[in-house]
Amino acid sequence: MEARQEQALLRRAADSEARFQRIIEAKHRSLGEKQTQLQTQVAAAEEALRREKETALELQTEVSLERWELQQNAKSLSNLWPDIEDNSAAVQSAHTKVLELRHEAQEHLQDEKQRLEIASSLYEFYAVVSGIRWDMESEQMEGYIAIGEKARAFKVEKPGSKESADALWAEIEACCGFEPGQS
Incomplete structure (x- = not known):
C-alpha cells in the first residue's frame, strides 16, 4: 500500500x-x-x-x-x-x-x-x-517532501504563519530521519 x-x-x-x-x-x-x-x-x-x-x-x-x-x-x-x-x-x-x-x-x-x-x-x-515539491494544480498550499528514499505529503494550513513554517520544517526533518526536537 x-x-x-x-x-x-x-x-x-x-x-x-x-x-x-x-x-x-x-x-x-x-x-x-x-x-x-x-x-x-x-x-x-x-x-x-x-x-x-x-x-x-x-x-x-x-x-x-x-x-x-x-x-x-x-x-x-x-x-x-x-x-x-x-x-x-x-x-x-x-x-x-x-x-x-x-x-x-x-x-x-x-x-x-x-x-x-x-x-x-x-x-x-x-x-x-x-526536497519540497509543490502541487501546482491544488487550490491549497500543499505538496510533498522527498529526501532520499522517503516521501511525505504536507498541507500548509495557515500560509505565512510561524506554526505552518515550523510544521513544514518538522516534515523536512522527519524525511531526513530526525526525531522531533532533535535538530
Whole structure:
C-alpha cells in the first residue's frame, strides 16, 4: 500500500516538475514577445529617424536651392546658415534619441532575462535543498517532501504563519530521519 502512495506521490512530483517546466517555457515565450515588442519599437524609432533625415535632406536641398538663388541675386549665404545649423542639429538629436532607445531596450531585455534565470535557479536550489515539491494544480498550499528514499505529503494550513513554517520544517526533518526536537 505504501508503494502505491509513493508511486502516486512520485507521479504527482513528475507532474509538478512538468508544470514548472511549462511555466518557465511560458516565461521564456513572454520574454521573447517582449523582445519582439522592443525590436518593433526600435524599428519604429529607426523609421521615424529615417523620415526625419529625409525631411532634413529635403530642407537642406531647399536651403541649397535658396542659396543658389540668393547667390544669383547676389545675396549672402550667411542669412541661411542658421537654418542649416538648426536642421543639422535636429537630425543629430533624432539620431541620438534612436541610439538611446536602442540601448534602453537592450538593457531592459537583458534585465528581464537575468531575473528569469535567477528565479529559475532559486526555485531549483530551493527544491533540491529542501526536497519540497509543490502541487501546482491544488487550490491549497500543499505538496510533498522527498529526501532520499522517503516521501511525505504536507498541507500548509495557515500560509505565512510561524506554526505552518515550523510544521513544514518538522516534515523536512522527519524525511531526513530526525526525531522531533532533535535538530
